[in-house]
Amino acid sequence: MEEIKLTAKDFVTDQDVRWCPGCGDYSILKQVQTVMPELGLARENIVFISGIGCSSRFPYYMDTYGMHSIHGRATAIASGLKATRPELSVWIVTGDGDAMSIGGNHLIHLLRRNFNVNILLFNNEIYGLTKGQYSPTSPVGKIAKSTPMGSVDYPFNPLALCLGASGTFIARTMDRDPVHLREILKRGNAHKGTSLLEIYQNCNVFNDGAFEAFTEKASKKAETLFVVQDKPLVFGQNSEKGIRLDGLKPVIVNLADGVSLD
Amino acid sequence: MEEIKLTAKDFVTDQDVRWCPGCGDYSILKQVQTVMPELGLARENIVFISGIGCSSRFPYYMDTYGMHSIHGRATAIASGLKATRPELSVWIVTGDGDAMSIGGNHLIHLLRRNFNVNILLFNNEIYGLTKGQYSPTSPVGKIAKSTPMGSVDYPFNPLALCLGASGTFIARTMDRDPVHLREILKRGNAHKGTSLLEIYQNCNVFNDGAFEAFTEKASKKAETLFVVQDKPLVFGQNSEKGIRLDGLKPVIVNLADGVSLD
Amino acid sequence: MASSTEIKNDVVILFAGDSGDGIQLTGTQFTNTAALYGNDISTFPNFPAEIRAPQGTLAGVSGFQLHFGSVEIHTPGDASDVLVVMNAAALKANVAQLKEGGIIIANTEGFDAKNLGLAKYPEGVNPLENDSLAKFKVYPIDITKLTRTCLAGSGLGTKEMDRSRNMFVLGLIYWMYNRTLDSTVDYIREQFKKRPELVEANIKTLKAGYHYGDTIEAPMSRYEVKAAVHERGSYRNIMGNQATAIGLIAAAQKAGLDLFYGTYPITPASDILHELSKHKNFGVKTFQAEDEIAAITSAIGASFGGNLGVTASSGPGIALKGEAIGLALMLELPLVIVNVQRGGPSTGLPTKTEQADLLQAMYGRNGEAPVAVVAASSPSDCFYMVYEACRIAVETMTPVFFLSDGYIANGAEPWKFPTAAELPAITTRFAKNELLAGEKYKPYKRDQNLVREWAIPGTKGLEHRVGGIEKENETGNISYDPDNHELMVKIRQAKIDGIANSIPLQKLDSGKEKGKLLVLGWGSTYGSIKTAVHDVVQSGHEVSHAQLRYLNPFPKNLGEILGNFEKVLIPEMNNGQLIKIIRDKYFVDAIGFNKIKGMPFTTGELTRKIIETLQ
Amino acid sequence: MASSTEIKNDVVILFAGDSGDGIQLTGTQFTNTAALYGNDISTFPNFPAEIRAPQGTLAGVSGFQLHFGSVEIHTPGDASDVLVVMNAAALKANVAQLKEGGIIIANTEGFDAKNLGLAKYPEGVNPLENDSLAKFKVYPIDITKLTRTCLAGSGLGTKEMDRSRNMFVLGLIYWMYNRTLDSTVDYIREQFKKRPELVEANIKTLKAGYHYGDTIEAPMSRYEVKAAVHERGSYRNIMGNQATAIGLIAAAQKAGLDLFYGTYPITPASDILHELSKHKNFGVKTFQAEDEIAAITSAIGASFGGNLGVTASSGPGIALKGEAIGLALMLELPLVIVNVQRGGPSTGLPTKTEQADLLQAMYGRNGEAPVAVVAASSPSDCFYMVYEACRIAVETMTPVFFLSDGYIANGAEPWKFPTAAELPAITTRFAKNELLAGEKYKPYKRDQNLVREWAIPGTKGLEHRVGGIEKENETGNISYDPDNHELMVKIRQAKIDGIANSIPLQKLDSGKEKGKLLVLGWGSTYGSIKTAVHDVVQSGHEVSHAQLRYLNPFPKNLGEILGNFEKVLIPEMNNGQLIKIIRDKYFVDAIGFNKIKGMPFTTGELTRKIIETLQ
């Protein structure tokens, strides 16, 4: 089909992108525009629906059908669209506040119903658009606009919450790892059912470096573990560490100490 | 303190109870009224807060402070009360629709914040007060007022959802098992943090027998597994079945076939 | 022994008993039989708020009032001619509304010590045995005993036998009004087809009741209520919520759209969902959402995709939809919002009726957010007005409120099924790609009525973005330009005002064009006002009546009509809401008449007020 | 060379540049210095909607307008005397609002080809180099270069050096208006205490800017704006949102209550949360809820527990609170709902101001659900009116709306801190157990003002249940009784109406008691209307001005006041909302004047309209 001939450029709109210079959203936008042509979809059959937040400006920059809706409701709007137009490829763009604070109920119910849509959850562990309050994913003790003495709430682990809501495809990737991000985007699109893609996204204005440990050369290898089907859970500077189950408790073992890779 | 001298009667109000004859709510009310005096709390320091639903009529029948609020919000109201009056003993009474449909967001956020309150979730797998629509806990294929051809949505597993939301005390009990119910009520009250008590409750008008397998003499032993600290997971007519982990997959084994109890 | 037959123009019967006594079924059966016979009818079911309040108590009394006649009937009637009570509480709760000389049929078994106690009669007092009911014709019948004897040997347990008691009553009333048992017999056969023994038992009891009329010692008189002269056509008896469901389907079909109904259960709106969920074959999708916000936003998503998006609730649920309604009107997508009003505020009186959500419909959102508002004036009018709501939503690309209420939602009246041809056309304008090379699509380009096109996903070349932030006219791009904002606010208002061009002019329901007094009602008060005005005119006064069904915008000629009367009286089942809008918009010093009791106006209340106003 | 000093009554300065240029800081610093000096002041920050819109673009321009004088100042001014622009876009966006003969100070480095392009000036056109600015005094200064030279050898990188550019500008303006650098120097020391090198750099640049005034070749004139004659007392410069936060704390303290603030962030209300979260020591609890519904319901829970429950949001968030507001009024608990209004509908214009949520505050709920409504007329008035909202809520046991808007929330003016003694008393009436043996507590027993007691958990013997279903008066038991419902609806209305007895009578702000024209405003339009009316009166016309701050109920004497004028003009920053209520309630044929541009009225617009109305 001709759509195969599309290029990333075909997904760029005439609106100038209005994120802060250096925002992680730019990289995600670029990767999504890059992956789109590879999915073999006709542009007119793609719909991006977002809530409110910096991340939720996303649809304006994708030359497909799109809706920039209201805070927290993109998942519910997408449900109504997908329920009636199953042939469309529906993408939800949402932030950690949009999806898990005000939008928490619609998120878990969408996962439960398992409509065949893709959720891109831009997690910067902060409220960006409203200028830096802590979010449900901010770590305990987070000093933010609304918590000068540090937050007291325990954060959600988005993946655990979505598993508990019986999500059928749950993945985590990063704005700073284009290759892995593109890979996960394709996998999510391929999954029949709701795909939840949590994307670590750096907000360099209000929460700069929140994910540095995972994204920066120096520490990435030591702190990040890439899970691959049927491959052992190995990470570390020289892939010398692994994760093994000690009964039910996952423990970190040193492969050097004669623990085999099985 | 004198409150110790209270009896179940002291918790009965002058309002006539308005549930259908045979409703499981009666038994739960009775057990709660029975347990209260044993908790050593002063009546004036106990508050019951509910949403809307048959189950949510509960506060009117408890002679403590109480609020019959609006649908789905009891958890949020209780959060504000507990945050400002930590010395009070706060009990939330809610239904499967109240807690997990319209109230889902407040429920998971309460569990995340882990305020020291008790949630009594009356799960009858149906909307009782509105006369029998399926709920987020109704099994797939449920024939109900709103689903004459059977429901298509996958249900939540309340315990899994609450675990995913990082709940710190999660238990399940039954209207028809007063002893276990009272036990769990006391344990929940003792837990410092949010206690979620899912109570299987029979709606004999719109969903009669939903839990028969677990509650009726004939099948109870075979179908119900009581989890006790540090005791192996054993059930079955003559406690002949057990659950063992085969790697990560729990499998049912027959103790007769020489599987030891360790 | 057979007894004389007296001819009557109309009769009001009230069946009352425990929620468990099958009162609603009995009433519905008689209603259907009367409808088939050709009587005009109006019914008023009155449920307790609890699913099954304790048996025998006043709180547990369930009632079904039905008014049928050979003349035009527009209300269930202020007082009843016949009161059927299954227990003492039912009598106590309703005897005040029985006409002097009226008939009481009482199930004596429901008047034992226990029941008298539950009904809070003083120790040892039994109304059937003292002279407290002297001004009525009382027929104490041990219906329970008679039913059991009639079913003796049927093999049924007494519990099951007793379930047929209502059939005995029904049979007796059929006898009293010379009606055939056929349709009820058919119903019984259908209903219990899996349990032949119950079919037999119920039919047997029904007949027993019927024959009891002849055999009863205390002679009962029989009455005849001739058929009404309806215009020809196939009639059916319909409740407001059913009519609403059918109206939605009819509109979607006419518009060539699929119907998406996103809702969350709530009394008294849920029955619309129950009805629609049976009609998937008509391209109807019902979605029981997790809450009201998901209900409306999923409907917005469906509308964005080219469906007729509809959401429904009652007051408390509507209050949760305000923000999303604002989004829909910013997006300029079709959306129908059904509000089956109930007593408020907050949870209020869930099973009672009220008209107190009009101002919420008009103003219950942030910012300048005008939407169209229509209301139904009777059970069957729910069909026509929800149809209009759909037409306006699709043709104007805007959210439209359809207001019903508990009274007409559960009330019933005979209704002549319209043919598709009789219904106004609904023109859906999906955008086609007619762009010239290099031309950019303008999603907010407008026609002469300021209406934009509906460009739905899947249409090649019309890819575009919509959103809730203020947009530049035509292009739809985000715009913070001050003048553009004012322009857009004015356009959105003008678009709604313009709907006045596509709706009928306001007609007077009765009375002269000019005069001393106009009674102006809206929505479900139609029947009561019509009847009251008719009575007042009969008694020689001059009054006119107009009933509003289009509330925003109003019909173009409303101001002119109001100007033709010295006084305007506005009865509402609220604390005065329409009157606020009328006074502001037309600067007419209208007089309000308000009832806030969760009950429709009685004809008596209205006639008194009208005459008082005329003085 | 030194230059002449000219005396001025008032001056308007507009600082404009990229969001990154520290414009807001520069403006705030000058404002504080002027406030300390004793000038009267009004400011108007104008942000772009994006956090950091692209540099150099028109969308990215951030502005801070400040109006200071030796005379009374009530608006930021229609046009500016001095325009400071850091780049071409800033000039293009604002030059139209510069007075003829006004001064332009332009950072030439912001006018290079790149910036001119971003500002969408045609290829090769530089406004600083053609005669397009002929009617102004233009001072092109390479501020960037001057800053860098001044900091050469400071060891800072150019990026860090450039961050001090705004200090250079500020220094120059201080020189121009003969102001001391002291308070800004203190600020710098405090701000950068951890980075001494930055302290030095910024102070150095500030002074460089100041001295540049003397050394500049093109002679600049200096101006003197004398101190205003304020009544004595300690003044501080305050923004509306700060004043709101302080007002809430003051009210809670006066009432002897702890303050619970349940909210969810939203522009432009969030700063109240940020301010309050710094004051935990005053018994303030701030709770950032998961959404607006949890925000208000948690506040209701806190109120039930005996706290002063407060929730705040802006339009879209308020729309989500409607159902819960209904609950609070059914429970009859104190609750303050703060709405810092912004441009609507839907997401609308988040960073712009509007008054379009008045009808939502009045009617945005299901059922008959009256609540009290008050509004602030200026930044410092936010303190007094939110205090009043708290007083009414606690003393009347009811939800109260406090309406502010983006204009006064972010605008600032000098304010004299009141002493606790100066503030009206707030009487909290917690119920005590005074029951006789066997007596049952009646939670809905009422005093002569129809207000119930506040019986909070922990009070032995007063255990009781409250709820959102209709309740029996006094006992609070669930009641479906028709007459009781009507009684309760009337009581809840009468309770709100009765508040009129505890609020001040409406005063005229200026003008005669009777006359041809009354200009009636509400909320934040106060300053513009006051100034316009003053000007019109100066020019020899007769006009009176009244500004409403109590909107439900209205002051008792409002009807009388309206009756004293031939015409009533109602200017609103919406499409006409207060006017609807006035026309309905007082049957006065008021004239509306509406601006829906997300911007406050200019004095010019108003004077023209007033004079036109007088003709």
Ligand SMILES: Cc1ncc(C[n+]2csc(CCOP(=O)(O)OP(=O)(O)O)c2C)c(N)n1
């Ligand atoms: C109903 C409503 N409540 C609150 C807001 C204000 N608001 C806009 S975006 C946002 C949160 C943004 O955080 P997130 O979802 O993480 O997105 P991000 O900006 O970080 O990408 C909030 C609270 C709103 N627009 N609407």
Ligand SMILES: Cc1ncc(C[n+]2csc(CCOP(=O)(O)OP(=O)(O)O)c2C)c(N)n1
């Ligand atoms: C805002 C709102 N939406 C909907 C309703 C109608 N409603 C009342 S209870 C209920 C659900 C009841 O189910 P559940 O929570 O499981 O309680 P149960 O009756 O089964 O005990 C619904 C939908 C309402 N009262 N308010």
Ligand code: SF4
């Ligand atoms: S505030 Fe943060 S998240 Fe938002 S655009 Fe700027 S950098 Fe990105």
Ligand code: SF4
């Ligand atoms: S409807 Fe069901 S849950 Fe409700 S009271 Fe009756 S039996 Fe109980």
Ligand SMILES: [Mg+2]
């Ligand atoms: Mg975020």
Ligand SMILES: [Mg+2]
């Ligand atoms: Mg339930």
